[in-house]
Amino acid sequence: MPLDCETLKGMATSLALVTECDVIKNGMLRLATPFRYPDGSQIDLFLGSPPGLVFDDIRVTDLGQTAAYLFDLQLKPWATFKRKQIVEDVCKTLSVTQDGGELLVRLKKEELATSSLSDAMVRVAQACIRTADIAYTQRLRAPASFKDEVEEFISSDGIDVESGLVVPGRFNKDVPVDFRIKGRRIKSLILTLSTQNNAAAHGVSNEVFRRWYDLEPQRANYQFLTLFDSTNNSIRDDDLARIGEVSTVLAFPAQQEAVMEAIAA
Amino acid sequence: MNRREFEQLRDLPDKRVSADIVWTAPRDGKPNLIFEQVELENSLGLDVVINGTFKPDIPSVTFNFVLRGVGPICRVDVNGTIHGDAGRTHKHDLRRETDPRNSVPTAVARADLEGKSARDVWNDLCERAKIEHAGTFSDPQGGG
Numbered sequence: 001m002p003l004d005c006e007t008l009k010g011m012a013t014s015l016a017l018v019t020e021c022d023v024i025k026n027g028m029l030r031l032a033t034p035f036r037y038p039d040g041s042q043i044d045l046f047l048g049s050p051p052g053l054v055f056d057d058i059r060v061t062d063l064g065q066t067a068a069y070l071f072d073l074q075l076k077p078w079a080t081f082k083r084k085q086i087v088e089d090v091c092k093t094l095s096v097t098q099d100g101g102e103l104l105v106r107l108k109k110e111e112l113a114t115s116s117l118s119d120a121m122v123r124v125a126q127a128c129i130r131t132a133d134i135a136y137t138q139r140l141r142a143p144a145s146f147k148d149e150v151e152e153f154i155s156s157d158g159i160d161v162e163s164g165l166v167v168p169g170r171f172n173k174d175v176p177v178d179f180r181i182k183g184r185r186i187k188s189l190i191l192t193l194s195t196q197n198n199a200a201a202h203g204v205s206n207e208v209f210r211r212w213y214d215l216e217p218q219r220a221n222y223q224f225l226t227l228f229d230s231t232n233n234s235i236r237d238d239d240l241a242r243i244g245e246v247s248t249v250l251a252f253p254a255q256q257e258a259v260m261e262a263i264a265a
Numbered sequence: 266m267n268r269r270e271f272e273q274l275r276d277l278p279d280k281r282v283s284a285d286i287v288w289t290a291p292r293d294g295k296p297n298l299i300f301e302q303v304e305l306e307n308s309l310g311l312d313v314v315i316n317g318t319f320k321p322d323i324p325s326v327t328f329n330f331v332l333r334g335v336g337p338i339c340r341v342d343v344n345g346t347i348h349g350d351a352g353r354t355h356k357h358d359l360r361r362e363t364d365p366r367n368s369v370p371t372a373v374a375r376a377d378l379e380g381k382s383a384r385d386v387w388n389d390l391c392e393r394a395k396i397e398h399a400g401t402f403s404d405p406q407g408g409g
Contacts, residue, residue: 197270
């Protein structure tokens with residue numbers, strides 16, 4: 001049976017396991033699947049016999065793309081015993097072979113026309129997903145952002161937090177705010193202020209000031225709160241004073257209790 | 266890092282890479298060729314490194330910028346995995362503070378890079394991102 005896109009589409013597209021098919025440089029077929037890596041990109045599987053191998057040794061392989069995905073996150077799956085063990089366990093469960101950075105299943109030529117192909121594709125794709133999830137098992141590459149920490153703190157007290165919204169401001173412009181919170185009597189808009197970068201701190205502070213200035217028409221509806229990161233000293237005092245002219249400025253986490261009192265009011 | 270800080274770094278005119286770009290083939294990573302931890306010198310003092318992956322069988326190349334301790338902030342993929350409407354050749358960059366932990370999920374198409382060699386993609390990237398590369402670039406496809 002010829003190994004080409006049209007034949008494959010007939011066998012696999014009807015199973016919705018292939019959304020696109022093309023031929024790569026080494027002659028293998030590249031099959032885009034509906035499965036996704038954590039960043040949203042589609043998982044590719046490659047089908048065929050790599051150069052130098054006998055035609056009967058047909059592989060369904062990720063050609064190392066999952067390892068490359070993790071490498072982009074500064075995680076080499078082969079770098080620690082723990083990661084190797086996770087990949088080995090995944091492969092064992094799914095009867096998938098690990099060959100260097102590749103995850104693959106070998107098929108006989110006669111198995112192509114049977115359900116073995118779709119079964120192999122699903123197993124390799126699942127191995128890709130589970131291996132890519134190593135990213136979640138590590139300590140987060142990024143320490144939680146300041147904004148995340150604030151949201152976590154507020155919501156841990158059972159207060160509903162609306163995040164990532166825009167509010168109409170001056171000049172017919174929508175102004176992004178970090179959080180909107182409804183207290184017992186008062187509604188609050190919150191902007192967070194944090195940067196590890198001293199050179200950028202003044203610009204970030206000016207942006208907070210600009211947003212409060214543009215939100216002036218909303219002052220009758222909300223209290224304006226600026227929460228700045230008290231764990232570093234990158235924000236200048238004069239910038240905080242300026243922001244204090246247009247909003248209530250509180251240090252977080254240093255003034256946690258005051259923050260909670262203000263938003264629950 | 267937020268979008269504003271990212272743009273400040275992106276637009277900074279004095280960025281420089283002094284190191285050579287040399288691709289290696291780690292035994293446990295085959296068939297990929299990689300380079301890693303190439304420092305992006307910048308006057309903001311941000312600890313940014315570049316890594317890259319070249320997949321010779323496809324071929325496909327990725328250049329990835331990582332703010333150490335935070336995660337990836339920008340990436341160019343040529344003939345890589347399909348990323349929504351951006352297709353196989355696209356550029357990811359930081360839009361939200363949470364993007365690094367999700368491997369910068371927002372991408373825009375860069376169809377103009379399709380079919381280009383790793384060296385040409387690198388040169389294009391350096392030019393657009395205002396990076397002076399003072400070292401050498403070893404072509405992963407051979408040819409020095």
